[in-house]
Amino acid sequence: MTWHLPTSVDDVVRTRAERPEAPIVAGGTFLGILVRQGLVEADEWISLQRVTELTRMHSAGDLSVGAMVTHRRLELDDTVRTIWPGVAAAFKAVASPRVRNRATMGGVLADADYASDPPSMLVASNAVAEIASVRGTRRVPVEDLIIGHYSTSMEEDELITRVVVPRPTGAAVYRKLRTRSQEDRPASSVAAVVHGETVRVVVGAVSDRPYHFADVCSQWRPGDLDSAREIGEEYASRIDYIDDNRGSAAYRRHVVGVEVRRALMAVAR
Amino acid sequence: MNLTLNVNGRAVDVDAEPHDMLVDVLRDQVGLTGPRVTCGVGLCGTCTVLLDGEPVSGCILMAPLAQGKEITTIEGLPEDDEVVASFDRNHAFQCGYCIPGMVLTARDMIDKGHACSREEIREGLGGNLCRCGCYLKIIEAVEEAAQ
Ligand SMILES: Cc1cc2nc3c(=O)[nH]c(=O)nc-3n(C[C@H](O)[C@H](O)[C@H](O)COP(=O)(O)OP(=O)(O)OC[C@H]3O[C@@H](n4cnc5c(N)ncnc54)[C@H](O)[C@@H]3O)c2cc1C
Ligand code: FES
Ligand code: FES
Numbered sequence: 001m002t003w004h005l006p007t008s009v010d011d012v013v014r015t016r017a018e019r020p021e022a023p024i025v026a027g028g029t030f031l032g033i034l035v036r037q038g039l040v041e042a043d044e045w046i047s048l049q050r051v052t053e054l055t056r057m058h059s060a061g062d063l064s065v066g067a068m069v070t071h072r073r074l075e076l077d078d079t080v081r082t083i084w085p086g087v088a089a090a091f092k093a094v095a096s097p098r099v100r101n102r103a104t105m106g107g108v109l110a111d112a113d114y115a116s117d118p119p120s121m122l123v124a125s126n127a128v129a130e131i132a133s134v135r136g137t138r139r140v141p142v143e144d145l146i147i148g149h150y151s152t153s154m155e156e157d158e159l160i161t162r163v164v165v166p167r168p169t170g171a172a173v174y175r176k177l178r179t180r181s182q183e184d185r186p187a188s189s190v191a192a193v194v195h196g197e198t199v200r201v202v203v204g205a206v207s208d209r210p211y212h213f214a215d216v217c218s219q220w221r222p223g224d225l226d227s228a229r230e231i232g233e234e235y236a237s238r239i240d241y242i243d244d245n246r247g248s249a250a251y252r253r254h255v256v257g258v259e260v261r262r263a264l265m266a267v268a269r
Numbered sequence: 270m271n272l273t274l275n276v277n278g279r280a281v282d283v284d285a286e287p288h289d290m291l292v293d294v295l296r297d298q299v300g301l302t303g304p305r306v307t308c309g310v311g312l313c314g315t316c317t318v319l320l321d322g323e324p325v326s327g328c329i330l331m332a333p334l335a336q337g338k339e340i341t342t343i344e345g346l347p348e349d350d351e352v353v354a355s356f357d358r359n360h361a362f363q364c365g366y367c368i369p370g371m372v373l374t375a376r377d378m379i380d381k382g383h384a385c386s387r388e389e390i391r392e393g394l395g396g397n398l399c400r401c402g403c404y405l406k407i408i409e410a411v412e413e414a415a416q
Contacts, residue, residue, distance in 0.1 A: 033329050
């Protein structure tokens with residue numbers, strides 16, 4: 001077997017173009033489970049562990065997060081906590097420190113697991129992913145990157161290089177609902193971020209991908225409980241829910257209404 | 270594949286494929302039985318090892334990802350480690366199965382200043398399960414070691 005250890009993004013995309021079958025390995029928390037269980041097999045692997053440019057993070061202006069920046073770093077970074085508290089909270093909500101020490105920004109977006117915490121907050125924050133291949137670089141809003149169950153709009157050979165989160169102009173709230181244990185994945189993941197006069201509410205972990213309804217959000221009257229309730233009910237009724245061992249579809253429909261209402265009241269405080 | 274791993278301060282050569290998880294390599298090839306496999310999916314913490322001082326689940330870490338990192342298992346802590354001594358003084362265990370993971374996780378929390386309150390300790394140890402239910406004493410032991 002071959003474990004490729006490229007050291008630059010150029011190197012990675014070239015190696016990938018020649019071997020589209022070879023999985024990219026970032027923190028390896030998602031792949032590790034699949035590999036251990038025999039669900040993923042490969043003869044060649046491309047590891048990002050030596051690509052130091054992907055571990056860069058900048059926060060002058062917008063927040064630029066390299067694909068290999070870990071959840072733990074986002075959770076603990078003083079600037080992120082102060083200026084992007086919603087982002088820090090959503091990454092901190094993931095599993096245990098053991099997972100957060102390894103799990104990366106690129107990995108959580110590329111695996112597109114419906115039961116994740118960060119995607120709803122990234123979509124609510126208008127985050128944009130930068131994606132590279134031998135054909136060049138393109139930018140895709142995270143909203144258009146995760147398109148369904150474990151599926152993204154990326155091509156086979158593309159690599160997420162970084163994610164840019166605009167500097168917030170208003171408050172942000174992240175609400176994770178756990179139904180089994182403290183370290184469990186979310187049964188519902190609600191993010192609300194205020195942008196000027198409007199709010200972006202995004203609901204994840206209850207369906208195939210995160211959902212945002214701009215027309216519903218535009219009805220928001222900040223601080224008004226009836227308005228928050230109506231928006232919650234509208235979100236609850238529009239989503240097509242999944243049934244899994246974290247909650248039935250009917251349960252999720254109910255809690256989404258409540259969680260959205262609470263997020264809206266909290267973000268207006 | 271031949272890999273050189275830095276384990277508890279010494280370089281060891283092992284033969285491991287990407288589908289071999291670090292915990293199995295440490296147990297079967299390096300002879301370190303402190304890390305144990307229980308859930309195998311990253312949830313319980315019995316397989317905890319430190320990678321460059323940070324706790325990770327060895328059961329889901331593809332072995333080549335540990336290259337170039339300093340790996341510490343419970344066997345690598347000094348004899349007189351304060352956390353180990355505090356677990357001992359507080360009788361913070363029954364069968365002891367979860368204890369290597371608990372101690373290593375606590376070691377990291379204390380070293381980084383993340384064990385300043387009971388709440389913080391509970392949160393930090395949240396991903397480490399103790400089947401014997403020794404949580405209260407474990408939290409007391411970490412609290413004492415952190416002082
Ligand atoms: C025990 C446990 C509990 C968890 N609980 C939660 C939880 O509560 N909330 C939550 O949100 N998540 C949870 N997770 C999921 C975890 O956050 C993801 O596994 C992690 O984010 C994946 O990141 P990684 O770097 O480890 O990815 P990897 O496992 O390395 O890769 C994941 C996938 O993404 C691809 N990939 C990785 N990086 C890139 C890139 N830069 N460009 C293109 N493709 C790429 C890989 O090829 C692979 O297909 C949990 C995981 C575990 C093991
Ligand atoms: S055996 Fe690794 S976390 Fe449970
Ligand atoms: S002491 Fe027995 S599992 Fe914790």
